[in-house]
Amino acid sequence: MKNILTIAKNTFKETIRDKILYGIFAFALLFLLSTIFFGSISLGEDVKVVKDFGLAGIYAFSIIITVFLGTSLIYKEIEKRTLYVILSKPVTIIQFLLGKFFGLFASVSLNILLMTIVHLAVVYFKGGGFDYLSLWSILLLIFEIALFISIAILFSTFSTPLAGAIYSIILLYIGHSLGLLLDYVKNSGALAKFFANVVYYILPNLEKFNIRNSVVHGIHPTGSDIIYPILYSSLYSIILLWLAATSLKKQEI
Amino acid sequence: MINITKLSKTYSKDKIVEDLSLTINKGQIFGFLGPNGAGKTTTMKMLVGLSTPSCGIIEINNSSINKNKELIGYMPEDPYFYDHLTAKEFLTFMQELFKNKTKDIQNILKLVGLEKAMHQKIQEFSKGMKQRLGLAQAIINDPQYLFLDEPLDGLDPIGRREFKEIFLNLKKEGKTIFFNSHVLSDVEEICDQIGIINKGKLIYSGDVKTFCGKKSLEDAFVEKLINK
Amino acid sequence: MKQIYLSLVVAFLFLGIVSTQYLSDQQRAKADYVEPMVLRPDLVKAVDLGLHNAAADLMWLGAIQYFGGRNDNGYPKMVDYLNFSSDLDPKFSYPYAFGSLVLPTIGQTNQGLALVDKAIKNKVDDWRVSYYAATTYLFEKNDKEMALKMFDLAASTPSAPDNIKRIAANFGSNKDKRSQTLDIWKGIYDNTKDEVIKERAKKYIIHFQLLDFLSLAADEYKKKYGKYPANEDELVTGKILKATPEDPFGFHYDFNEEGQPKARL
Numbered sequence: 098m099k100n101i102l103t104i105a106k107n108t109f110k111e112t113i114r115d116k117i118l119y120g121i122f123a124f125a126l127l128f129l130l131s132t133i134f135f136g137s138i139s140l141g142e143d144v145k146v147v148k149d150f151g152l153a154g155i156y157a158f159s160i161i162i163t164v165f166l167g168t169s170l171i172y173k174e175i176e177k178r179t180l181y182v183i184l185s186k187p188v189t190i191i192q193f194l195l196g197k198f199f200g201l202f203a204s205v206s207l208n209i210l211l212m213t214i215v216h217l218a219v220v221y222f223k224g225g226g227f228d229y230l231s232l233w234s235i236l237l238l239i240f241e242i243a244l245f246i247s248i249a250i251l252f253s254t255f256s257t258p259l260a261g262a263i264y265s266i267i268l269l270y271i272g273h274s275l276g277l278l279l280d281y282v283k284n285s286g287a288l289a290k291f292f293a294n295v296v297y298y299i300l301p302n303l304e305k306f307n308i309r310n311s312v313v314h315g316i317h318p319t320g321s322d323i324i325y326p327i328l329y330s331s332l333y334s335i336i337l338l339w340l341a342a343t344s345l346k347k348q349e350i
Numbered sequence: 351m352i353n354i355t356k357l358s359k360t361y362s363k364d365k366i367v368e369d370l371s372l373t374i375n376k377g378q379i380f381g382f383l384g385p386n387g388a389g390k391t392t393t394m395k396m397l398v399g400l401s402t403p404s405c406g407i408i409e410i411n412n413s414s415i416n417k418n419k420e421l422i423g424y425m426p427e428d429p430y431f432y433d434h435l436t437a438k439e440f441l442t443f444m445q446e447l448f449k450n451k452t453k454d455i456q457n458i459l460k461l462v463g464l465e466k467a468m469h470q471k472i473q474e475f476s477k478g479m480k481q482r483l484g485l486a487q488a489i490i491n492d493p494q495y496l497f498l499d500e501p502l503d504g505l506d507p508i509g510r511r512e513f514k515e516i517f518l519n520l521k522k523e524g525k526t527i528f529f530n531s532h533v534l535s536d537v538e539e540i541c542d543q544i545g546i547i548n549k550g551k552l553i554y555s556g557d558v559k560t561f562c563g564k565k566s567l568e569d570a571f572v573e574k575l576i577n578k
Numbered sequence: 579m580k581q582i583y584l585s586l587v588v589a590f591l592f593l594g595i596v597s598t599q600y601l602s603d604q605q606r607a608k609a610d611y612v613e614p615m616v617l618r619p620d621l622v623k624a625v626d627l628g629l630h631n632a633a634a635d636l637m638w639l640g641a642i643q644y645f646g647g648r649n650d651n652g653y654p655k656m657v658d659y660l661n662f663s664s665d666l667d668p669k670f671s672y673p674y675a676f677g678s679l680v681l682p683t684i685g686q687t688n689q690g691l692a693l694v695d696k697a698i699k700n701k702v703d704d705w706r707v708s709y710y711a712a713t714t715y716l717f718e719k720n721d722k723e724m725a726l727k728m729f730d731l732a733a734s735t736p737s738a739p740d741n742i743k744r745i746a747a748n749f750g751s752n753k754d755k756r757s758q759t760l761d762i763w764k765g766i767y768d769n770t771k772d773e774v775i776k777e778r779a780k781k782y783i784i785h786f787q788l789l790d791f792l793s794l795a796a797d798e799y800k801k802k803y804g805k806y807p808a809n810e811d812e813l814v815t816g817k818i819l820k821a822t823p824e825d826p827f828g829f830h831y832d833f834n835e836e837g838q839p840k841a842r843l
Contacts, residue, residue, distance in 0.1 A: 135635075135639065138639060138642065139635070139638065139639060139642065140642055140672075140676070140771070140772040140773065140774060140775075141672070141770060141771035141772040142635075142638070142672050143771075145635070145670070146635045146638075146639070149629075149631040149632045149634075149635045150632055150635065152631075152632075153629040153631075153632035156627070156629065157627075157629075269627065270625065270627065273627045273628045274624055277623070277624055303628070304628050307628040309628070309629070309631060310628075310630050310631045310667065311669075313631055314669045314670075
């Protein structure tokens with residue numbers, strides 16, 4: 098357990114000092130502040146536009162940060178052989194992966210929280226008060242990002258950062274369209290429906306974490322809106338990290 | 351004591367290491383030699399538990415590798431580290447992975463000549479400095495057994511002398527050192543025993559002086575390889 | 579010296595870049611105007627990563643820009659813009675309301691009211707939708723029955739401001755029709771930050787205030803000359819008014835036997 102914390106601490110330090118992170122974060126801040134302008138040309142719908150663009154921006158930028166940092170996370174360790182230095186110490190592969198996961202998760206979560214603070218300030222400044230409902234959306238975002246980090250880590254155990262990034266983005270789009278897939282086969286035959294259902298349940302459904310659209314209209318999320326996605330993310334991440342460990346072990350041989 | 355019995359490693363039909371058997375007594379400096387691609391690094395990886403042997407047994411202190419990680423130190427060939435950490439942060443990181451008590455970081459850095467670079471980011475280190483840090487992290491836990499892959503690579507003559515002194519001192523403390531090298535003059539200077547591997551097979555193991563006879567180690571080595 | 583030459587070359591190159599861009603823009607501007615293409619809602623939903631609201635807002639901003647642009651075509655795509663926003667974000671109430679009040683001004687009254695039906699179907703809870711719809715039914719379609727229904731709906735919406743509730747609740751029961759309609763438009767004017775809607779409401783307010791003004795002027799004329807004037811020009815020649823007032827809709831007025839202003843068709 099202590100090993101996981103140690104590795105997490107160091108992964109956090111390594112990732113949080115990465116210059117790319119600062120660049121992306123700066124862009125994110127610029128974007129969040131620019132939503133003020135977009136709001137002002139919306140003919141009186143300022144607060145809504147600012148909220149929508151703010152939440153969308155936080156989402157987009159946290160995905161970008163995760164892709165940039167996550168897809169090279171394990172790859173770098175293999176390339177630079179730092180992985181070997183660590184594994185020659187009394188550390189297991191599982192401890193190593195969990196440490197990397199939690200370290201990166203902490204980095205990205207910190208960025209999300211900072212962006213959220215800016216967003217809340219912008220909404221308040223625009224007269225929208227303290228947007229506490231958006232915090233539920235941010236909570237689910239953090240769990241969606243945890244799942245996405247696991248995906249990126251899995252890919253980074255066997256692909257280059259570029260390939261891993263492409264796969265991750267593809268999975269991101271698929272993850273948001275799974276519901277549409279089921280709609281699409283509504284009027285098809287049983288075989289198509291079966292196949293679609295298999296795909297639907299196996300691939301990660303990222304829409305489950307999306308309550309942005311209702312939260313902006315003042316609709317409170319229910320208990321199950323919050324609990325199920327958190328459970329889903331935790332279980333799915335565990336499976337993905339286990340797969341990543343298997344993938345790493347295979348490469349050692 | 352390190353006991354290696356019939357160690358083999360095969361990667362999809364390529365026999366990288368074949369039927370290797372060695373015994374290294376405690377408190378010795380053992381030099382593992384061989385031309386490039388002979389299987390030295392693969393052997394060392396198996397010894398420190400980074401690679402699983404295809405067959406054969408490795409025993410350190412009469413038990414298997416994985417139970418012994420607290421007792422060993424490993425320095426990989428051409429070591430790389432985390433660019434954004436300082437030397438101190440990195441060694442602290444390594445230190446925290448051990449349950450047992452470890453040595454003081456400042457002393458270790460002093461020993462390897464990196465005291466001034468304690469708070470410097472690793473990405474600013476020269477090759478020689480990285481080698482020194484590599485040794486530092488290998489001895490941070492005061493290991494009984496040290497496995498070093500080309501430890502003198504990239505060091506200037508002064509650095510090489512300093513490292514060799516460190517090895518001899520460690521030997522005095524009763525540590526066992528197993529290192530890969532192809533710089534034979536260094537091996538000649540500090541090793542008690544050597545092993546020579548060529549194309550995955552062990553072609554000599556034993557006393558250095560006996561092997562050399564009247565020749566230099568380099569001459570004896572080349573002769574052995576050409577003859578075999 | 580070399581530095582100066584280098585700077586001159588760079589400056590010259592930059593001038594070249596600026597002028598080629600300028601000239602190409604000039605050429606573009608001369609080309610025929612092409613109506614923008616409004617994306618299909620279902621396609622956007624498939625690729626927007628769940629950010630439907632943001633997509634709807636973007637299209638709404640696009641609608642505003644479109645409406646503020648060239649108007650020689652009658653804005654044929656306006657309905658598409660508004661339908662896009664409401665398809666992607668059904669609870670986004672403003673496009674419905676905006677459409678119901680503004681589409682009639684570009685000759686698309688039925689499309690505007692279709693948006694209102696959509697809003698009701700999507701259970702959109704915004705007083706502006708039903709209030710603006712009521713206004714359109716009253717002034718564009720002269721459908722008092724539907725107007726009454728819509729005013730009822732507006733009055734019963736919990737989030738409606740008090741003066742709106744009052745106006746809506748009192749519709750039909752107030753004898754003085756003109757002050758009632760003036761109130762209806764004042765209700766819109768006072769409760770919006772939208773410049774487009776404000777402009778429209780302002781026109782109506784000025785118009786109805788003008789009618790009141792003309793009516794009072796006609797009474798003055800009767801007091802002086804013993805009968806009502808035939809038209810507004812007579813108010814000027816009769817030295818009651820200095821000039822004929824300007825109606826925001828451009829109407830000119832005659833007077834009926836009771837001295838009430840009637841727009842000249």
